[in-house]
Amino acid sequence: MAGKKAMSILPNLPPLPTMKEVMSVQKISALKRLSQNFLMDLNxxxxxxxxxxxxKGAHVCEVxxxxxxxxxxxxxKQPASFYVIEKDKRFLPGLELLSEASNGKMKIFLGDILRFDMSKLFxxxxxxxxxxIPPMIHIIGNLPFSVATPLIIQWLQEIQEHKGAWSYGRSRLTLTFQLExxxxxxxxxxxLMRSRLSIMCQYLCHVNHVFTIPGKAFTPAPDVDVxxxxxxxxxxxxxxxPFKLVEKVVRCMFQHRQKLIKWGFEMLVPFDRxxxxxRFFKLSxxxxxxxxxELTIDEFKSICCIYEELCNEIPGLFEYDARSREVSEAKKQWRTAKRDGEDVFLGT
Known part of the structure; x- marks a missing residue:
């Protein structure tokens, strides 16, 4: 009976145990530390x-x-080739069943996607x-919440630098994230949802939120939709x-996202300058x-260009970190000196 059920759902594959059956036999449950939420509904x-x-006919990597x-x-969908990258070795037996049924199309890699180099995968x-036009390469994944944001930032950098999966060209992605x-x-x-991610994603990609999946569709059900x-x-x-310059500017500007942009500018330059x-206000x-x-991509572009000019003009400015311990200590000394009426100018 289980074989018939699997066959009716998966007409292009041989009879296979259902996902629930595989997980039951292997005694697999979601691990909270890996932020695992499984999507069992084949629809x-x-x-x-x-x-x-x-x-169909593409080369696909599932994360x-x-x-x-x-x-x-x-x-x-009958891809030309199919690679899956899984960190949790408990899933290997079930994935190996699918690999055997794929007539050699599916290959399994056990590893952490944050450390996986896709530059030689295809x-x-x-x-x-x-x-x-984009190559016939597609990256698809139901990402664990804990790695989704750092992973997309890492991939965005690879997109700008044409590295990893993007050494092949403008490879497409379809991924899941917490709805927010x-x-x-x-x-x-x-x-009000505008954030660092808005700018980082949109300046490098055409981005679309195509549909929402209710949290209750997952096992176990998260507290949020996807x-x-x-x-x-x-x-x-x-x-x-450069990516790192844009990322730093955008991160600093959204450090106090509800406050005036002066706070963001102050994060980019020494506190005594x-x-x-x-100059940021005047030139931008x-x-x-x-x-x-409230700022557009063009306005962020202007800020990045001004910051680049300042970095070229002032040695060490790009390395300046307004939140570092050294800067915090220097700021205390500066404030003390100002309070005591001393004339101080620390520069960079």
């Missing part, structure tokens, strides 16, 4: 893969397959010029500065009553 996993598009729900949906003949994170990624200027987000890298980034804060043309979530 929803099929929907994720449909929104991914261009999966964190777990018990294999999305894995089965991808296999049913065939070399898939490489496209960056300005050409997904909403931040696509938030427009003046939205957003499915697609990314297609832009031909040209909307901010033409208010003249540099005035941004009003002093503006807040970070």
């Amino acid at each position: 929803l996993t099929n929907k994720i893969v449909r929104h991914a598009k261009f999966v 964190g397959p777990g018990p294999g729900g999305i894995t089965r949906s991808i296999l049913n 065939p070399d003949d898939l490489k496209h010029d960056w300005l050409d 994170v997904a909403q931040r990624m696509v938030a427009e200027p003046e939205s 957003g499915v987000v697609t990314f297609v890298p832009r031909k040209e980034p909307l901010i033409g500065q 208010p003249d540099l804060v005035d 043309g941004i009003g002093e009553d503006s807040r970070p979530m």
Whole structure:
């Protein structure tokens, strides 16, 4: 009976035990420390893969397959080749069943995706010029909440630098995030959801929140709903500065996201150089009553260009960290000296 059920759900694969049966036999349950929430509903996993598009005949990498729900949906789309990267070795027996049923298309890698290099994963003949159409490569994953944000930041850097999976060209992504994170990624200027992720994602990619999955659809059910987000890298980034410079500027600007942008400017320059804060306002043309979530990508581009000019002009400015212990101690000394009426100018 179980075989017939599996066959009816997965018409393109041989009869297989269901995901619940595999997990029951292997005595697998979700690990809270790995932020595991499994999607067992094949109607929803099929929907994720449909929104991914261009999966049939493509070369696909799935991140964190777990018990294999999305894995089965991808296999049913008949990719040319299929790679899965899983950290939890408990899932290997179930994934090996799917690999055996895939006629050699599916390969399993056991490892941490945050440390996995995808630059050699796909065939070399898939490489496209960056300005050409995207290659037939797709990265899909139901990401654990604990790694989702650091992983997408890492991948965004690889996108800008054309490394990893993006050494092949503008490879597409379809990923899951906590709903609030997904909403931040696509938030427009003046939205209360506008954040660091909004700028970092949008300046490098065309980003779409394609649909929402209720938390109750997962096992175990998280306290939040989940957003499915697609990314297609832009031909040209909307901010033409190095990734680390953009990331630092955006991080500092959103450090006090509800406050005036002066707070963000002050995070970028030494505390005893208010003249540099005035320079940001003068050169950018941004009003002093503006807040970070109100700024457009073009305005962030202007801020990044000004900051680059200042870094070229002032040695050591890029390394300046307003939150470091050394700066905190220097700030205390500066305030004490100012209070005592001393004339101080520490520079950088």
